[in-house]
Amino acid sequence: MNGHEDRPGTAGRPGGGPERRARPEEEPREAATARPEDVRTEDALSEGARSEGARSEGAGPEGVGPEDVRTETDAKVAELEDRWLRAVADLDNLRKRFSRDAERLRAEEQDRVAAEWLPVLDNLELALSHAAGDEEGGAAPIMDGIRAVRDQAVAVLARLGYTRHDETGVPFDPAHHDAMATIARPDVEPGTVVQVVRPGYGDGRRQLRPAVVVVAKKAD
Known part of the structure; x- marks a missing residue:
């Protein structure tokens, strides 16, 4: 034996001195927080983005202001109201024209049907005129019947x-x-x-x- 013992911590170190360990405060470490100038830059960017967003929301598409949007909206509303009024007027005119046409067609059809009865009346008149001389004979009842039919037809036409x-x-x-x-x-x-x-x-x-x-x- 050498007559001395190896002390703990001296092995593997030249000179036999104890190995020096790095203290915790001396270990390299990364910065946990950003630098003040970086914080100011980020705040400025955030504020600029918020301002730009506010301007974009207030300005509308393509930089149009609220007054311009309101004016355009009012113009569109006025145009729609004008179209609606025109449509209502056209519908009313169409209704009146349809009513007039329907009345005209009804009157024309009534005239046509009534005119078809005129030859019948003429024949009744002719029968009465031909039998006028025989009225005192046996034809009197027949003449009365023909005259009654004639008078009834004339009354119907008068009511029409x-x-x-x-x-x-x-x-x-x-x-x-x-x-x-x-x-x-x-x-x-x-x-x-x-x-x-x-x-x-x-x-x-x-x-x-x-x-x-x-x-x-x-x-x-």
Whole structure:
């Protein structure tokens, strides 16, 4: 033996001295916090971003301000209101036109149907005129029946607005009369209806046909 013992911590170190360990406070360490100038830079960037966002929200798309957006919105609302009013007016005009057309078609159809009955009335009138001489005989009941049917048909046409015109002694009216002939009548004022060949029905626009008449003229 050498006569001395190796002391702990001296092995493997030149000179046999104890090995020196690094103290905890001397170990390298990274900075736990940012530098003050870095903090100020980040705060400035954050503030700038918030300001830019606020400007963007207030300005609207493409830098348009709130007043511009409001003006544009008001213009669009006014345009929509104008379109709505025009649509309502067009609809009202369409309704009125449809009502007029429906009324016109109804009147025309009524005129057409009523006019179909005029030949029937004419035949009844003809039958009455031909049998006038035999009325005192056995044909009297038949004549009464024909006359009743004729009067009933005339009343129906009158209720529909087609009044019968078969008056004599009235002035000739081109709106209601169709002159078939003229005759010299010194006892009658010229232009007076002296004979009704075929009665007329209706007035004005609702006239089915004018009365066919003979008119007095001045004697030569």
